[in-house]
Each structure stands twice: as structure tokens, then as C-alpha cells.
Amino acid sequence: MNEESLKKLFKEVREGGCSVSEAIRQLKHWPAESIDIACIDHHRSLRTGLPEVVYGEDKSAAQIIAIMKKMMAKSCLALATRVSHEKALTVCREVGGLTYHETARMLAGNEDKVEEAGYRGTILVLSAGTSDMPVAEEAYLTARYLGNPVEKLYDVGVAGIHRLLGYKQMLDEATVLVVVAGMEGALPSVVGGLVDKPVIAVPTSVGYGSAFGGITALLGMLNSCAPGVAVVNIDNGFGAGCMAATINRKNE
Amino acid sequence: MNEESLKKLFKEVREGGCSVSEAIRQLKHWPAESIDIACIDHHRSLRTGLPEVVYGEDKSAAQIIAIMKKMMAKSCLALATRVSHEKALTVCREVGGLTYHETARMLAGNEDKVEEAGYRGTILVLSAGTSDMPVAEEAYLTARYLGNPVEKLYDVGVAGIHRLLGYKQMLDEATVLVVVAGMEGALPSVVGGLVDKPVIAVPTSVGYGSAFGGITALLGMLNSCAPGVAVVNIDNGFGAGCMAATINRKNE
């Protein structure tokens, strides 16, 4: 029950077309109206520049095709994450107008529908090693498709700290930093100590043995000795991109 | 070596008071000048409203007294976190002008030195249960001492979801939300689904048995089904307050 239908109900009550007890009965399950609210939420999402996103990992090519077709038809931006090369080939054969970002494993359609959000500045995505690139790219593209200017700085891990220090100015100029690292996950601590901007740390499953599929990097980041660092799930480039975009959004 | 001393060196070289090889020798260990840089960093910290903070857990009352006295003398805001009731009593007897926040276990001095930072809006701190209050209060006070307007909304856990929904407007009006919860740590997911602002999730060690001292809450928050949620260490109210302040800082 939205504002319109509510107004109508009250008018009927006032005009005697609806009894008080009937009106109460109709309002009794207003929480059930939450489906409406969910819809409103949905619209608000689109309004704030957050596109619908398909999580492709668990879905078959057929399922992705069905959803992407529907989204393309709505002529809003259509995104799918964690789509393997093989699935992507199948999907692109069936659905026209899609771009496949191989490293990030993302599919995008209606890219011209991305509107520049009211943003505060530039998001900078850093990665420690080349193996962290798929996750870094997912964060990069997510933030970009959410309408933000995004820069990237890859392969600046702590074992060669001079590489990072060489880009001090770039660090200083960003509004939000997304720092992606696997293995010991030390990069966010170092970056967090160099800047006074929010740092979103993304552990990756890069490593072997006691890297434990990203647990070591995750724990390292949670225990960062630099304040101003917060962490998302292992390999969650998409979540980091969303968080960065949310932070970078200009309050109206 | 800062800009001034660098300028002086170059002048001496130009004027012949210093040979080229001598100048190179002096610059060779510029990285060794990082002590200077650390100082500059330190000043920058103060400039941006981030006060020096003493981590009181591992320190004796005597050590805290010594540091607080020095900080009070510098007449900038003096903060100490994780100071037990007993230690606080001892410290307050020795150092005048301190406020002890018992729930948050924080000591503060020179509180009049807090300058309102250039902030973007209001930070809102939520907690799931009354047992989470010490951590929530640490986040609350940290953000406030960093010069931000902060509101709080405690005991709105998910087992009585109506309590939270009653404050929808308050959620909508915040710029950043800090959500503190122990046990299953589900509150940030629910909050993250209601707002389009950055949510900083803080797991607490509240619970018993398989709560594992906060691990369960931590894992729950890292796997939040709501995007736009990032997590700090267990019981790290201070870190959450810093992160929130960093996000809420206005770019000049």
C-alpha cells in the first residue's frame, strides 16, 4: 500500500464509502505491503546508480542468458560477476551488446546507461601482485559502472616497498582506496599508514599452503596496525567496489 | 631533510659553499630523513583532527600517567583506550583534568581542544544488545573526539526487528553507520539492506560457547549478504570510530 492507495482509502473512509473497521482490516497487514516497499527500494537503487547485478558463480549459462536478456530489455545497465570464460562465450552468443571483461570475469550490457553519480573524488584500486588482478579488476569495474572515476595501481606489494612509495602523490589524491592483496596481506597496513583516507582492504585467495585460501590475508588485514582500514570477504572485489562507491557518493 | 634545509643545501651548492659530491653525500641517506617525515606526518595527524591515542590494555597505570601528563602538557586532546576502572582511578588521582568514560573504558583530557572537523554529516552508532555497549561507546566517543556529530541507537538487535524498523528515519539521515553486534552478528546485514550509506560492522566478543569470543560475529559480518558493509577487528570500537571519521571527513 503506497501513498496513493492510502490517500484513496482515507478518502473513502471520510466519504463513508468504507467503514472504519473495514479500513482497519485493510491496514492490518500493512507489513505485508512491504512487497511494495521492496519495489520502491528497487527503484531507489536504480535512482542512486546501483545497477542490478547477477552473481554468476552458481548459475548456468542458460540462467544468466535469461536474466541478462530481461535486464537488457529494461534498458538499464546489466552486470554479471564471476562468469567464467566458457560461460561468457555462450552468453555472448545468445545476448547481443555485451562486453566481457576477462580478467575481472564480468559481463556488462547497456554500458551507455551508466550515469556519473554525484561523486566526491577519485577511487584508487591498488593490488599487491599480478595474481590479485582478477579481484582488483572486479573492484575497479564495479566502482566504474557505479559511476565513479577510478584509477588503478597494480603490483605494488610490500616486498618491494619502493614501488609503492613512488606513487605517493597518487595515493594522496584519491578519496577512497581499495587495497587488494593475497598471501600475508600486508599492503593495506602500509597504505593505511601513508594516507588519511578510508582504506577498504580486500584479501584474496592467492597463495598456497598456510595461506589457507585467503584466511591469512584476511586475518592480517583485520589486525592492521593502521586505523582507518576496514575489510571485506576474501576475493570480494564486488563488495569492495560497492563500499567504495557508497563512500564516494556525494550527499545531496 | 625538509624543504627548508633542501633549499639551503641547493643555495650553498650554487654559491660554492658546498661541493657537488658533498651535496650528493648529504642527500644519499634522504630516506634516513624519514624521521623528519614521521614528524611531519605527526603534525599532519594533529592538523586533520586525529588526536594521539594511548592503547591502555598492555600498559601499567604508571606508564599511562607518564604519557598522559606529556600529552596534557602539549595542550592537545589526550585520549587513552581500554583503561580498566582500577587503572583509571589511579591515573585520575595523578593527572588532573581527565574525564573517565566507564562503559567505554576511555580516558580523555584537554577535551576543549577537540575542534569540529570539516564533516559531511552525522555518524550513527547502533548496537544489537546491551552487552555490546562498551564497544559501541568506544566507537561513539572516538568519533566524537575526532570532531564529528554522532548519534547512538542501542539494543536494536534482529531478534526484535520491529525495534530497528521504528528508527528508519534516523538510519536514513546518517552519513556513516557503525553497527556493533556480538553472538550471530546479524545486525549489519539488516541495516545494510535498509540504507544506502557505508556501514562499518564491528563484531564483539559477546556470547558464549560457539560464539568463540567474537569469531562467529566476525564471520557473519564478513559474509553479509548486503553490499556496502566492511568489517573491523573483534571489539575494535576505536578502529570503527576512526574509519567512520575518515569517511565523514569533508574533502577540502
Next chain:
Amino acid sequence: MNEESLKKLFKEVREGGCSVSEAIRQLKHWPAESIDIACIDHHRSLRTGLPEVVYGEDKSAAQIIAIMKKMMAKSCLALATRVSHEKALTVCREVGGLTYHETARMLAGNEDKVEEAGYRGTILVLSAGTSDMPVAEEAYLTARYLGNPVEKLYDVGVAGIHRLLGYKQMLDEATVLVVVAGMEGALPSVVGGLVDKPVIAVPTSVGYGSAFGGITALLGMLNSCAPGVAVVNIDNGFGAGCMAATINRKNE
């Protein structure tokens, strides 16, 4: 040795057809008669509406075929869980009259033999996301095949809490609720706070990274801040369905 054979033995003793010492010898291994008792148990199981169920995960198609044929011949309900699509195809080619529930990965035969048990009310199965559907469907079908009326309500996870609140009436009308969720597993807490009926929580292995194959959801559910919630093993839709049916069974 069941009641009948026991009666016969006593009669023989009374009538002198069996000496006392021989009778004692025959009874000496009554515990060994537990095979009989197991049979009686087995009959009791059928009587209470609990069909024999084949756990298909570890079994080859050939093994499943052999067992299902035997069960079909006994003309009681025949069920097999965790049967992959591929195995199901093979089994169905060899055994007639089977239904394959693809999402739930269950095979059922002699479906007309399901008798409505004496039940107390309706079981409601909820799931947080679409990826949790295989487990939710296993619970749904298990409860249904055990002779219960079952309703379902899928994709009502906590990140869009209004979706759930819209179905408050449906929640109120159920006798038992099975709540299936992966990732942070927060849904049972929210549901448990809305109803005064027993809630059976089922964690799923849905998620990635620190979801740890369902451990995070499991821990979250065990630490639910709502009382009246109990938990089964990860992905154990079958167990949840059995537990729900056992609770929903009418006494006497």
C-alpha cells in the same frame, strides 16, 4: 523373538514340550534377538509414516537401482536423496514409476503410498536466497513425503527485510518453521524473533571465502539471539524435514 514366539515358548514350557533349561538357553541370547527388534523398529517406522530413505551421494547408479527396485516391490514409498542429475537419468531408465525432483536432487517412487500422517498443522519452509533452494526443496519434499502439509517462502533474506515482514501472517499460521540460509545465516534469528513456534535452522554451504562452506552460517545459527531455534548439519535439508515432521506429528 517377538511376542508371538515368546508366547509359543511359554506354552511349550507349560505343556512340557520344552524343558526349563532349554527355555533359558533359548532366551539367553535375547539381546541377540535385537535383529527381530530392529525389524519391529522398522515396521514401527513405516507405521509412523517415516519411509526408508536411500542416501545417494556415496552410491553408484547401479547400487541405487538395486535398492530402489527392492523398495518399489515392497510397494511402500521409495525415496533417495542427493542423487545427481546424471545418476537419476540412469536410475529412471532402469526403474519405472520414479519421479526425479531436480532441484532437491531427490528420487521418489510409489508416491501414492504416502499417507497423511496425523499432523498438527502446516510446516513452513523459508529460504534466504535462490542459491539455498536445493536444500530448502529437500526439506520441503521430505516433510511432504512424510505426510505433512508444507508451504514454502523462498528468497526472503535479511538484506531486504521488508520481503519477509510482508508474509507475517504466513509465518504466524505455521506450526513448525524450517529456515534455510547460507552466507551469514541470519534469517533464523529474525524469524525466531517474529514467531512463537519452533524454528529449525538449516545452514547451507552457499557463499565463498570466509563462508567456509557453511561454517559461518552454522555458527551464526547456533548463536542466534532468539530462543526457540535449533540447528541441523550444513545442507541437511533431509534432517530438517524429518525433525519438522517429528514435531508436527500428532500424539496418541
Next chain:
Amino acid sequence: MNEESLKKLFKEVREGGCSVSEAIRQLKHWPAESIDIACIDHHRSLRTGLPEVVYGEDKSAAQIIAIMKKMMAKSCLALATRVSHEKALTVCREVGGLTYHETARMLAGNEDKVEEAGYRGTILVLSAGTSDMPVAEEAYLTARYLGNPVEKLYDVGVAGIHRLLGYKQMLDEATVLVVVAGMEGALPSVVGGLVDKPVIAVPTSVGYGSAFGGITALLGMLNSCAPGVAVVNIDNGFGAGCMAATINRKNE
């Protein structure tokens, strides 16, 4: 906003004392009325026989005294769990009319206010060893204070299986069984194989070394080979008692 105030609003609208737009404004924050709803919930709780319960572990004697006094004054049943012997002494000195159950570590007041709920049958609480008694007693008393007939059968662990088998009839006559065990936590599996009633398994922190404070028992119970078993948190006798009472409640 409850039914009464809603009726009043509608009447005012009908009678012109309140404009339609004003009525909409008042209803706009109905979710904010959830505080009312929480109260209603609270009353419903009392109505269904679930008393308010104080979790005493984290609270000081002073805090418990304050809350218990308030609850005693409301002349409804007053319960507090996890109250140590020492705290209980202090509380009982200050608050009259309390009973302290030492083994269960529970405090109860206004015990005459317990009303027999509409129950389906008898709840049976079993424990494996004498060390599990505190948790078993907490479950026993919780269920009893929630208005149920409860029986107990302690020290019937699996290492002497004959002890349990001797009480087969008692097992058969219960409507719900709460099975409490530490160490390897095997008892619920054995009990679950003997009865066709719901079994609520409660792992305890009894044991040492690789018992890991109850994790081993918890895992054992979650992996029970008997269907119809669901599990609560380690040492959570209170939760098990609530779950049992919820199951044993008669549908009206």
C-alpha cells in the same frame, strides 16, 4: 500505534477532525510505532507463558537486583540464568521471595505465577554424566517454569548403555526429549535411534584437551546418524528448555 489509536484516527478522519494528509503523515512512520509493537510482543510473550529472563553472566549483583525488583513488582514470574553462587547470595539478601537453584545457577521469584501452559505431554531431560547436570538442570527448570510437566533422567551416558536401555518406557512416554552431553556427545544419537519424538541435543563444555570446551560434543551432535535431532549452542540449557516448551505447546 495499536488498534485502539488507529480506530480513533479513522474516526477523526471520518468526522473531519483530522485531514487526510495529516492522517497520512501520522501513519507514515508506522514502522516507528514498532516500539508499541514490541510492547504488544512483550504482552504476547507473557500470555504464552514465556517469562522475562535475565541473562546473569555479564551482569553485576547490583544490576540483577535492580531488574529482579522491577520484575517482582510486576508480579509476574521473574527468572535469572547463569547467576553464580556468590552473586545469588547478594541478590537474595536484597530481594525477598527468591529461590536460588544452585546446580542450575538460576534465580526465580513469584514462582506461584507460573501457569500451566496448554501442553501436549511431558518433556524428558536426559544427561550423560554428573558433570553435565548444571546445563541439564537449566533446561529442566526453564521448561518447568514455562509451565510444562518435565521429568529427568541423569547419568545415562553411552559408555554404560544398559543404564539407558533400562528406561526405554520413560523415553517412549515423553513428547519431547532434551539430551545433554559433553565429551564425545554421543548420547543424542543413541536416544534419537530409540524414539520417534523430537530430540533437542545440548552439547556441554564438559571434558578436557581435545574436547575443546564443547566443540567436540557440538560437532558430534550436528553429525548425528539419527534423524530427528537438532542442536543448540554449547551449554545452552536455557535455549533447549525454550525450544522444548515451544514444541510441547498445544496449538489452540
Next chain:
Amino acid sequence: MNEESLKKLFKEVREGGCSVSEAIRQLKHWPAESIDIACIDHHRSLRTGLPEVVYGEDKSAAQIIAIMKKMMAKSCLALATRVSHEKALTVCREVGGLTYHETARMLAGNEDKVEEAGYRGTILVLSAGTSDMPVAEEAYLTARYLGNPVEKLYDVGVAGIHRLLGYKQMLDEATVLVVVAGMEGALPSVVGGLVDKPVIAVPTSVGYGSAFGGITALLGMLNSCAPGVAVVNIDNGFGAGCMAATINRKNE
């Protein structure tokens, strides 16, 4: 250097055929003589009836073929464990006279070379479920090939405790019991409570979700409330068979 060569050395010293310093030089690396001792060890192994055993898991069919050929030629018993069906086919094509035990995944050659060891009695191998059979069979065959009389009793898990009780006599007559179980691993506790013989518990990786590949069963067995139970590694049927044989060996 064994007793003989040592005697010879001393004689040469006495008779002047070897200088003292030369004798010391020869004895200096006596630890280096450990290679000899290793050989003696090896012979002793054969003498005590413990055949050489190939761990097949990590080895290619080609490697197994090479080793088995060499062992067959030595005309002593040749055993290989953890040989997959596919590898076994290849090996059997190349090496004549081998028996492949499919369930146990063991290959055996020169089976007529097994000599009955001096044994104390019968070893009994029990398993909880049919899925535990591969591990149980590995234990069974290992003990049998080490020259022991072995009985088996499978599928007597605790969820149907009467099945086990029916075989009380069989339990009583064994000298050593090997008890194999997955999931919650409760069987050894029950068996350990029924007999006064050593019980070797073998956890299996049977189960799913929080069975954690056998960890739950392992922990359950280590925390058995019955004394006289000791545990081997997950799925280590071979180790259990060896341990049982070592215990069952008659002292001369």
C-alpha cells in the same frame, strides 16, 4: 658392525694385527653402522610376520608395478594399499598372481606366504555404517595378512543400538576390537563400555558439512567416555590393522 666383526676387531688388536688408533678409527663411525642395523631391522620385520607394504595413493601404476614385481620375486607376501580400481587393473595386467580387494582397495600377491603368527585370539572389526566399509575392510585384510584370525561385524551403528547388543557374545570373545565409524564417531564409546578388551577406534571421512572429512569422528573418539580406547588417523584402516596385530601377537 655386529658382534662377530667386533670380536674379530678386538682379536686383531690383541694379536697386534691392528693398532689401537686404527681400531678407534674403525669404531669412530659406529653410528654409521646403523645401516647394518636398519637391515637387521628389516629382517626382523619379516621374521615377525609384518610384510612390506606399498602405500599406493601417491604412486603411479608404473611405480606400483615395479615394486610389486620386485616383492613377488622375493617370494614373500606383497601388499599395496590405497590402489584405485583403475590402477589395480593396470597393475594386474602386468603382474601375475595378484588379488585385488576392491572395497579395501588393496592388492595382494604371494598370499600363500602368510604364516599364522603366534596370536593370542581373534581380532574383531566393527563398522558403524556401510559407507565405512572401505576402511573397515582395509583393517580386516591388514590384520588377516599379518597372520591373525579376524572376524567382522558391519553396519551396527549407534542409531540402532539393538543391532550391536545382539552380538554381545561376539564382542566378548574377541581379543582386540577395531571399531570403524564416521559422522559423529560414537560407536567406539558404546563398544568400549561393553567389553574389557582394548578398542582401537578408526574415524572415517564419511559424512558431510560439519563432519569436516572425519575431524568430528576423530574428536569424538579421542574424547570417548570409555577408558581403554585409543585412536588412529582418519581413514587409517591399515594402521589400525597393524596396531591390532601388534597387540594380538603372542609374547614368546
Next chain:
Amino acid sequence: MNEESLKKLFKEVREGGCSVSEAIRQLKHWPAESIDIACIDHHRSLRTGLPEVVYGEDKSAAQIIAIMKKMMAKSCLALATRVSHEKALTVCREVGGLTYHETARMLAGNEDKVEEAGYRGTILVLSAGTSDMPVAEEAYLTARYLGNPVEKLYDVGVAGIHRLLGYKQMLDEATVLVVVAGMEGALPSVVGGLVDKPVIAVPTSVGYGSAFGGITALLGMLNSCAPGVAVVNIDNGFGAGCMAATINRKNE
């Protein structure tokens, strides 16, 4: 119902003093007779030399006093494990004739009641370091009080392997070996490679950091590369002593 009462029942049936249906009624709850069986079990325990043992860790001095007095009165051996120095003092003041073994933390009374069991040989208890002595002594005394000849060999850890090798003969002469070690727990592997007797490995909680209270030693022992090694719980010297005694028991 034992053999005597059974014979009486049958006689009554034959002689008409008891109807067949009454006889069946009386036998119906034979499993309930398991209390008798438990008693028989209890006597059998005493007969086989296994004394009643009090687990003192969780019990108060008062509780231990009560039990020990009762056991002393029955004039059979009275044992209590894990009794702290302080508790022991209190107990010994109240109960006469007790010996307190301080290192093993065991109390023993009626020591003259220990009967030499029919044993097969000597049990040897080894420990890696001096810190492992409490556990080693618990195993040593348990085995001795169960009527076995026991030898000990302490502080022969693997970091000084020559110490162990010097006692090769002692190792060879034992019938069963109990090997106690903390930290990396490597000693059982080395011992297991030197002897052809059953080795019972006991991990201890000795160590710090990643020793994890004995988990590292436990895991090391479970993964021993020497066959013929089985493991008990961390610090479970009592269990190891029982297992060793059970193995060392002579079959009659």
C-alpha cells in the same frame, strides 16, 4: 532379571503359579533389567582389577572426601585423579590412610588391595621432557594400581636422540609402551620405529604459542609415520594407563 529369577519364573509357569500372559508381561521390560546388568558389570570391573576412579578436576574437596570415605569403607582400592595439591591436603586431613602422589596429582587409598592381575609382561612409560612428568606419572600409577609391573624412562626427547638409543634393551623388553610428549610430539614416532610392541601415544599440553595446548602434539602423533601407534586425548595419562593395562591383561 538374572538366570536365577528367570529359572524361578519358568518353574512358576510350568507349575501353573504364573500365567503365560503374566510371564510375558514380566519379561516385557527385560531391557529395564539392565540395571542388574550394570551391577554385574560393576562387579566384573572389580574382578578384573579395574578399581573405581574419581575424576577430581570438577569436584570440590568435600565431594571427594564423601566419595573416598565410601570407597575406603568398601575396602577396595580407592583412586582419585587430577586432585590439586590444595584439595589433596584437605582430603587427607579428613580421610585417613590415603597416599597423595603430588606429581601425578593422584590420591590412593587401600593400596594393599591392589592384586596383581594376570599380566603378560612389563609396561614401559616414556616421557620426552621433564614438564611431561605429571601426565607420565598418571599413566605410570594408573597401570601400577591396575596390578601391572611398570617401568619408567623420562626425559628422553628426540632433540637428544642418543639418550633414547641408550635404552634400546629396555624398550625391547617391554610388552606395551606408553609414550608421553608435548610440543611437537615426535617421540612416539621414533619409539614406534624401534620396537614391535604396541605404542600408546599421549600428547601433553606442554609448550606455548602454536603448541596450542597440546593440539600440535596430538596431530603429530595421529600422523606418526610408524605403524603400531595409537593415541589418546591430550594429557590423558589415566586413559593411557587403562589402555596399556587392558592390552597387558592375560587372556584366561
Next chain:
Amino acid sequence: MNEESLKKLFKEVREGGCSVSEAIRQLKHWPAESIDIACIDHHRSLRTGLPEVVYGEDKSAAQIIAIMKKMMAKSCLALATRVSHEKALTVCREVGGLTYHETARMLAGNEDKVEEAGYRGTILVLSAGTSDMPVAEEAYLTARYLGNPVEKLYDVGVAGIHRLLGYKQMLDEATVLVVVAGMEGALPSVVGGLVDKPVIAVPTSVGYGSAFGGITALLGMLNSCAPGVAVVNIDNGFGAGCMAATINRKNE
């Protein structure tokens, strides 16, 4: 900016070809010159005998081919680790002059470019079992390609301790020892107790069940009772080889 360009800048300042402020501007981003420094680092690496090494696990054959070609062209030693047999075949077909070490899974080119570093002595690589050989060989080859004399001693695990003791002299003559072991990982403790040289312990993922993919061996090594032992990651033969080479390097 290296020494040369720095000298040039100073000269220009002195000669007036560059203003002081311009010079300061050029030096302002000297940290940004770290790219240069990285290059210098790179050269220093080559100078000290540490070749560039490709981590092949995550890379495709195509990627490895591209990098190896570039490295071969620079005519310095070219190494790639963790290259599967299949990938190696593809790479060798495309890039001439490569050697593939199958057990160590390493590819090497321009092997004649290895220069004997200034080394202190011989590195000795030991392994416990034959299954540890891939890791041991990776350490062996890494150290050799870094210009060190290396010996190996494989299959000398602790279950047959005499095998190791037979090579005491070889142990004594090494300068650094790399000890590779899986399962319980006990070998480094024994070796560390026999020598007074640095021991680098390498846990391997060899084992099953509670070996947990090398965690057990890792923990065992970290808790070694022998001082002078340090540990690298599971299966990290390359890291151990580097560490050994770094230790064995002669200070000039």
C-alpha cells in the same frame, strides 16, 4: 634518479642552468624515483646471484612462454617453479634450450649463466620420505641455481632413525641444512639435536586425514624442541632454497 642524474642536476644548479626552485621541484618526488630504485634493486639481485624466478602455478603455458623468452634473451639464468608436466611440454616446444626437472617441476634456461656465488660451504637437503621429494628437489635445485654446492640425503625419516644416524658425518660437514618432511614433521627436531648448524624446516602436504595438507607438519616444526630451527611455508622448497643460499653467502 640515480647518482649520475643527481650529479648532473647539482652541476646544472651550480652552473646556473637550473634554478634552486626547479631543482627542488625535481627532487620533490624522489620517492617517485623508486621505480629507478626498483631497477637498481633488480640489478643488485642479479649481481648477488639471485635469478629472476617465475611462479608457474597460476600462469598459463602461454604466459610462461612469453616471460621465459624475454628472460632467455637477456641471457641471464631463467627459472620457473611449479610448472606441471603438461605445461612444461608446451613451453619446451616453444622455447629452446630449456631443461625440465620433472620431480621438482622446475624449468631452467641459460643454465651456463649460473655463477658460483661466494659461498661458505655445502648446503645439505634432507627429506623424510620419498613422497617429500618434489619439495626437496625444488629446494635442492633452487640452492644449486643460486650458485651453491648442494648435497642431498633422502628418505631418512624418524620411524627408522638408524638410517639418519648412519650419515652423521654428512650432517656435520654441511654449513646449512634444509630438512623436508610431511606427516608429523618430526625430522627437523631430530636433525636439529644432532648438529650445531642452522636448520631450515620445510613442511610438506604429504599425508592424509589429520595431516591437514601440511598443517600438522608445520605445527610440529614450529614447536621443535631443538633450538636453531626456523620454518618456511608448507611445500615452499623454493623459499627454503633461497633462505639457505642467503645464509650460505659469504660476506665480502
Next chain:
Amino acid sequence: MNEESLKKLFKEVREGGCSVSEAIRQLKHWPAESIDIACIDHHRSLRTGLPEVVYGEDKSAAQIIAIMKKMMAKSCLALATRVSHEKALTVCREVGGLTYHETARMLAGNEDKVEEAGYRGTILVLSAGTSDMPVAEEAYLTARYLGNPVEKLYDVGVAGIHRLLGYKQMLDEATVLVVVAGMEGALPSVVGGLVDKPVIAVPTSVGYGSAFGGITALLGMLNSCAPGVAVVNIDNGFGAGCMAATINRKNE
């Protein structure tokens, strides 16, 4: 039996003062002479500069007094680690001539007996934070008492990376580096990337929440992206000092 006594034995044999069989009898238990060998080892230890060290954690003041007195009497260096302030006071009252290092919690006597070993260069001990100092000091003093020149550089953690870079020269001049850090344990990676010397990483238990008592730092160090880093147990400053001394020892 050492070389001297062996020579004597041979002479007696030659001269007839000892029969061959008697000589063999004496040598038969040469492995039993390992006690002698342990002594020789002991002497060798002293010769190489490694003093006897008492691990004080588990020992009472009385035990430490007894051992220290004996060691002082032997007039060699006497060391005890992990001695609390309180115990140290007691010990120093009883044993003269001891120095107590409070931060490192070490006791030392006969300090003038430390002989400068033949060392290769200077050992540098770094620590990340002030809380890591106890562990760093233990490493520092251990290495110094083993006769090495040692430097220290504390509080140079990665969150203020400039502090470390300022001491590049100091890093370059060390022969071995011991790097001590808690929390995320990132410092060894950064240091390992700056130097070409062996780095011994020491995780500390500094931190809270998901620092897990040093596990996070330990895992971070094991997964260092810099080669040439090896790790010791959590808080094991003593082990790190020994390892550093062993590496720094000059080969004769």
C-alpha cells in the same frame, strides 16, 4: 665412553688386562653410553658458545634457585628465560651475582664468562611496536650472551614505513636480521624486501580479537612474499636468538 676411555680399553685388551669378551660386554651398550655422548654434546655446546639455559615458565622459584646455584658453581654462564618479576626477586635474594633483565624476563649469572664467539658480523633485532619489546629483548640478549655483537631498532612498524626506511644503512650492515612483530606481522616482509640477508621472523602474541594470540602474525610471516624469510614459534625470542647466533657463527 669418549676417545680417552676407548683408547684405555683397547690398550688393556692388547696388554691382556681385559679379555675380549669383557671388552665386548663393555662396548655392547655403547648406545647406552649416549649419556656420555650427551655430556660430550654438552661440552661441545659450551665450546661453541651456547650456554645451558633454564626455561623458567613452568618452574617454581625454588627449582630455578637450585639449578642456577649449580650452574653458577660450574662457573659457566648461567641463563634462565621467562622468569617473572616476582620469581626473579626471590631467586636474586637467594643466588648472588645475578642480573635480571626485566623486559626480557631473563636472569643471567657469570656474565663475564661469555666469550665472543667467532662471529661473521652484527645481528640486528627489529621490532614493530613497543609491545613486542619483551620478545625482541629476549632475542637480543640471547644472541648477545651467545657471544655476538647485536644492535637493536625498535618500534619501526609498517604503519609508519618511513621510520624503517630511515635506517636503511643499518639494515644493510647487519649479517642476520631478527624481525619481531605482532598483530598482522607484516614487518618481516617489508624488511625481507629491503635486504639480501637472512631474516628470522618472530611472531608475537601482541594484539586482540582475531589476532588469536599470535596466530595471525605467524601466518602472515609464513606467507611472506619476500624470499629469504624463515619463522619461529610465537613469542620465541630465545629460539630466534639461537638461530641468529647459529647463522652468524664463523666456520672454522
